Amino acid sequence: MGQITHVAFMVGGVLVPRMMDVTLELLHSSSEVDRHTKFDIHFLERDLSLGRITPEEYCRQAIKCTDSTDEPSYMMHAIPEQIRLVPGMKALVDELAEKCMTCLVSDYPRLWLKRIWENTGLSSLLTDDRTLILAEANIPDTYPELFQIVMHTFETRPGSALWIDYSSPRTSWAIRQGIDAIVFVDEGRLRRELEMRTLLTTAIRS
Amino acid sequence: MTIFTKSLTLVLEGNFCVANITEQVRSVVQGSGIQAGIALVFYPHTTGAVTLVEHEAGIIVDLEDVLEKVAPTGHDYKHHMRGYDTNGAAHVRTALLTTSVTVPIIDSDLLLGTYQEILAINMDPDAPTRTVVVQVMGE
Numbered sequence: 001m002g003q004i005t006h007v008a009f010m011v012g013g014v015l016v017p018r019m020m021d022v023t024l025e026l027l028h029s030s031s032e033v034d035r036h037t038k039f040d041i042h043f044l045e046r047d048l049s050l051g052r053i054t055p056e057e058y059c060r061q062a063i064k065c066t067d068s069t070d071e072p073s074y075m076m077h078a079i080p081e082q083i084r085l086v087p088g089m090k091a092l093v094d095e096l097a098e099k100c101m102t103c104l105v106s107d108y109p110r111l112w113l114k115r116i117w118e119n120t121g122l123s124s125l126l127t128d129d130r131t132l133i134l135a136e137a138n139i140p141d142t143y144p145e146l147f148q149i150v151m152h153t154f155e156t157r158p159g160s161a162l163w164i165d166y167s168s169p170r171t172s173w174a175i176r177q178g179i180d181a182i183v184f185v186d187e188g189r190l191r192r193e194l195e196m197r198t199l200l201t202t203a204i205r206s
Numbered sequence: 207m208t209i210f211t212k213s214l215t216l217v218l219e220g221n222f223c224v225a226n227i228t229e230q231v232r233s234v235v236q237g238s239g240i241q242a243g244i245a246l247v248f249y250p251h252t253t254g255a256v257t258l259v260e261h262e263a264g265i266i267v268d269l270e271d272v273l274e275k276v277a278p279t280g281h282d283y284k285h286h287m288r289g290y291d292t293n294g295a296a297h298v299r300t301a302l303l304t305t306s307v308t309v310p311i312i313d314s315d316l317l318l319g320t321y322q323e324i325l326a327i328n329m330d331p332d333a334p335t336r337t338v339v340v341q342v343m344g345e
Contacts (some may be wrong), residue, residue, distance in 0.1 A: 020217075021305045033214045033215070034215070035217075035335040035337070036335075038217045038335060039217060039334060040213055042217040042334060042335075108337075159286060167219075167223075168223055168224035168225070168263070168266055169219050169221065169222065169223050171263040171266070172222070172263065172266055172267045172270065174263075175267045176267065177264055181263040182262075182263055183224075183226075183261060183262070183263045183266065185226050185261055185323075189261075193262075
């Protein structure tokens with residue numbers, strides 16, 4: 001691996017919760033969700049991320065498969081409003097931006113991402129030219145095609161890029177493409193891995 | 207002695223998808239009311255595993271690479287000849303890994319090493335939802 005100049009974050013599951021988790025929390029107030037519902041929402045999340053369905057369609061179908069009585073229009077508004085940054089991540093992105101270019105790959109559609117940025121204060125750190133919205137990338141699946149597009153969009157190459165993602169298949173694919181990758185567990189773990197790569201200016205914690 | 211059992215539902219893409227379930231297991235332990243004892247984490251499927259390992263992306267790739275050498279996905283498994291399915295590699299890999307781990311509990315928390323994390327691995331190409339059973343025993 002060479003010097004890392006670009007760090008790409010997956011938005012859902014790293015900077016903010018996954019769309020699927022937000023949806024289930026919103027529509028299913030009880031703690032137990034059966035496996036079929038989770039399965040359905042998982043695939044809806046994928047279809048929305050890849051631009052196969054619109055946010056409106058996602059809301060309609062999510063409501064249907066959870067037997068919720070909510071209206072799609074309510075959910076369209078409530079999802080981005082419900083989302084909060086994962087604790088500690090704003091400071092971490094801020095610190096990281098001092099040493100390298102931080103880029104985003106969004107599984108959230110543009111409409112919701114814009115609202116999330118306004119609500120979380122991340123809009124000051126991240127601009128359009130550093131954001132790739134998966135739904136607009138016209139790819140059949142999130143990997144392996146994704147990494148070629150990410151390298152092209154952010155004008156970098158595998159040896160100079162670091163991929164941060166909650167998804168283990170995607171981080172594995174990234175590594176196989178020669179891209180350094182960190183599987184996101186929590187902010188503390190991510191910080192430790194970034195410190196090991198000397199990508200943060202803060203001292204290494206004991 | 208008290209026994210508390212709870213099932214976790216995981217949505218895992220197939221083939222070799224890893225989920226870090228440490229916090230979910232910890233949450234079950236804390237919700238059980240048991241202060242000292244053991245937690246058994248059991249994967250009740252034949253095409254996946256649970257294991258204790260550092261959740262680091264490189265380790266996951268290394269583990270998959272080793273398993274690919276031992277039980278390659280493209281191998282002509284006898285299991286496939288029965289015509290049910292084509293997940294022979296996942297079955298063999300499961301037999302080589304572990305389908306349960308046991309972790310001591312002290313002060314209502316998991317007694318794990320610094321870098322030990324509980325990972326569930328789904329190796330089935332066609333089964334995205336999986337169950338993990340957590341059984342907490344103690345007082």
